[in-house]
Amino acid sequence: MAKTAVVLVSGGLDSTTCLALAQAEGFEIVAVSFDYGQRHAVELERARAVAEHYAVRRHYVLPLGLFREIGGSALTADIDVPKSERVEDLGSGIPVTYVPARNLVFLSHAVGVAEMEEAEAVFIGVNALDYSGYPDCRPAFIQAFERVSQLATKAGVEGQGLSIRAPLMRWTKAEIIQKGLKLGAPYHLTHSCYDPAPGGVACGRCDSCLLRLKGFADAGASDPVPYVAVAAPTEG
Amino acid sequence: MAKTAVVLVSGGLDSTTCLALAQAEGFEIVAVSFDYGQRHAVELERARAVAEHYAVRRHYVLPLGLFREIGGSALTADIDVPKSERVEDLGSGIPVTYVPARNLVFLSHAVGVAEMEEAEAVFIGVNALDYSGYPDCRPAFIQAFERVSQLATKAGVEGQGLSIRAPLMRWTKAEIIQKGLKLGAPYHLTHSCYDPAPGGVACGRCDSCLLRLKGFADAGASDPVPYVAVAAPTEG
Numbered sequence: 092m093a094k095t096a097v098v099l100v101s102g103g104l105d106s107t108t109c110l111a112l113a114q115a116e117g118f119e120i121v122a123v124s125f126d127y128g129q130r131h132a133v134e135l136e137r138a139r140a141v142a143e144h145y146a147v148r149r150h151y152v153l154p155l156g157l158f159r160e161i162g163g164s165a166l167t168a169d170i171d172v173p174k175s176e177r178v179e180d181l182g183s184g185i186p187v188t189y190v191p192a193r194n195l196v197f198l199s200h201a202v203g204v205a206e207m208e209e210a211e212a213v214f215i216g217v218n219a220l221d222y223s224g225y226p227d228c229r230p231a232f233i234q235a236f237e238r239v240s241q242l243a244t245k246a247g248v249e250g251q252g253l254s255i256r257a258p259l260m261r262w263t264k265a266e267i268i269q270k271g272l273k274l275g276a277p278y279h280l281t282h283s284c285y286d287p288a289p290g291g292v293a294c295g296r297c298d299s300c301l302l303r304l305k306g307f308a309d310a311g312a313s314d315p316v317p318y319v320a321v322a323a324p325t326e327g
Numbered sequence: 328m329a330k331t332a333v334v335l336v337s338g339g340l341d342s343t344t345c346l347a348l349a350q351a352e353g354f355e356i357v358a359v360s361f362d363y364g365q366r367h368a369v370e371l372e373r374a375r376a377v378a379e380h381y382a383v384r385r386h387y388v389l390p391l392g393l394f395r396e397i398g399g400s401a402l403t404a405d406i407d408v409p410k411s412e413r414v415e416d417l418g419s420g421i422p423v424t425y426v427p428a429r430n431l432v433f434l435s436h437a438v439g440v441a442e443m444e445e446a447e448a449v450f451i452g453v454n455a456l457d458y459s460g461y462p463d464c465r466p467a468f469i470q471a472f473e474r475v476s477q478l479a480t481k482a483g484v485e486g487q488g489l490s491i492r493a494p495l496m497r498w499t500k501a502e503i504i505q506k507g508l509k510l511g512a513p514y515h516l517t518h519s520c521y522d523p524a525p526g527g528v529a530c531g532r533c534d535s536c537l538l539r540l541k542g543f544a545d546a547g548a549s550d551p552v553p554y555v556a557v558a559a560p561t562e563g
Contacts, residue, residue: 126392154392156362157436161387161443192439195479199435200393203428207397227479235475242468243431 093119095148095210096256097201100124102137104281104303105216105259108271110145112258113214115274120147121208123201128159133291137282144277149208153200158190194227195236198255202240205253212254213240218267219260233257264306272312279315288319295320329355331384331446332492333437336360338373340517340539341452341495344507346381348494349450351510357444358386359437364395369527373518380513387440394426430463431472434491438476441489449476454495454503469493500542508548515551524555531556 096118098110114120122145124138135152142150194217201213217228226232237255244253259267271278283303284293293300295318307314332354334346350356358381360374371388378386430453437449453464462468473491480489495503507514519539520529529536531554543550 151396153396154390156390157439160389161439190439191442191481192435192476192479195438195475196432196435199428199432202431203393203397203426206427226481229478232475232478235471235478239431239468239471239475240428242465242471243428243463245427245462 093117094212095119095121095208096212096214097121097123097205097208097210098147098214099197099201099216100138100142100150101216102134102139102141102281103216103283103299104271104278104306105218105267106138107141107216107276107278107281108267108274109214109216109259110141110147111271111274111276113212113256114145118212120145121204121210122147122150123197123204124150124152125155125197125200126152127155127157131282131284131287131291133282133287136291137280140280141277144280151204155196155200157196158193161191192227194225194232198236198240202244202253206244210253212256214256214258216259217257218262218264220263230257230260233260263309264302265309268306268310268312272310281316293318329353330448331355331357331444332448332450333357333359333441333444333446334383334450335433335437335452336374336378336386337452338370338375338377338517339452339519339535340507340514340542341454341503342374343377343452343512343514343517344503344510345450345452345495346377346383347507347510347512349448349492350381354448356381356383357440357446358383359433359440360386360388361391361433361436362388363391363393367518367520367523367527369518369523372527373516376516377513380516385444389436391432391436393432394429397427428463430461430468434472434476438480438489442480446489448490448492450492450494452495453493454498454500456497456499466493466496469496499545500538501545504542504546504548508546517552529554 094117096113098113098120100106100110100122101124110120122142124135126135129135139150194215198213198215205213217233219229233255240255241252282291283299285297285299286294288294293316295304300318304314330353332349334349334356336342336346336358337360346356358378360371362371375386430451434449434451441449453469455465469491476491477488518527519535521533521535522530524530529552531540540550
């Protein structure tokens with residue numbers, strides 16, 4: 092039997108690359124996405140399209156009430172998404188798009204799924220370099236989470252621990268894209284924009300669009316998704 | 328301003344004692360419960376009654392799809408709850424009532440709520456002594472989770488860490504009950520049974536009922552909730 096990995100799939104560029112990497116390593120894939128009150132339904136559509144593209148063994152779309160209940164982020168509540176014209180203008184510190192404890196909650200769910208699906212690994216597409224300042228995207232967080240997941244589970248108690256893999260952690264966005272393109276990742280299906288126009292078209296000016304566009308420019312590739320407006324790419 | 332604690336409230340005896348302890352320490356309380364597809368709606372009713380009894384600042388009842396989706400436990404799926412006549416007959420090892428990664432997922436949500444509510448502590452009523460063999464009820468798990476919660480959050484990054492408190496960890500069920508009775512914990516509102524009769528009446532024969540009844544007997548107190556059938560209490 093093939094070894095199994097649970098991959099957190101958001102429909103974005105990073106998690107799609109993560110899935111491509113896990114599959115290239117020979118894992119059979121169980122995808123996990125969340126219906127957590129995202130402002131934009133397009134994210135879940137793209138997650139489904141990516142999971143389908145890879146013909147995953149199973150795709151869990153898990154309802155999650157927390158973030159809607161606690162509000163407090165521009166990704167789920169009525170807070171304006173910040174816009175900039177150039178990637179250099181991105182704010183520093185923890186941005187308003189931060190969702191409290193998001194990766195902690197996502198990974199905890201993935202551990203529950205991994206235990207049921209007898210998976211050996213959980214893949215998450217976090218990145219510490221182009222990470223927009225979220226605390227739960229740092230290597231120390233992932234290491235500490237791996238430890239806690241081994242203590243929390245039957246698999247951990249009985250000896251076979253789960254590994255928490257964050258292969259994109261130290262790559263630039265350009266490196267992520269280059270790796271993904273080499274593996275044939277379906278970037279045309281992905282979505283990164285925090286504030287899409289009707290129909291899901293990317294704005295080209297939120298933090299996430301700016302980082303993505305700069306990544307494609309630095310990788311010497313062109314982004315296959317359409318944009319409302321594209322800020323001038325700058326050199327990396 | 329009073330310091331704030333998030334308390335995980337299930338409607339059971341342990342979490343109610345935990346809430347009593349947190350309030351006795353002077354914390355203002357934010358209660359968190361989960362609607363996760365429990366087989367018995369009575370649990371959430373009792374959680375609401377306990378939160379109301381303590382006039383908590385806010386009670387979050389968070390919808391949670393995971394456990395229903397992954398199945399695999401007698402608490403959420405159609406697996407028979409084991410019954411015994413005496414507490415000595417309880418099985419060893421990890422029981423079928425184990426829900427994969429449950430405390431990990433519950434605590435992760437509590438951390439998200441704590442961050443929004445600016446709480447300093449999260450209280451969870453886990454217990455390593457009378458714990459029925461769940462891996463995520465051990466002290467090492469709680470310690471590792473405290474570490475990961477500090478790394479995962481804005482509060483942790485900015486210096487004020489969150490503490491994860493499991494005050495019942497090393498107490499016997501009798502000690503928990505004695506402490507709770509001293510603090511006036513409303514045990515008449517609580518529910519522990521894994522397999523209640525219609526109307527929510529406790530069966531008196533599942534693991535949870537047996538441990539509870541033995542606890543009251545050892546504490547020299549009588550349990551204020553009704554039972555369908557009560558197994559003969561045994562000496563501790």
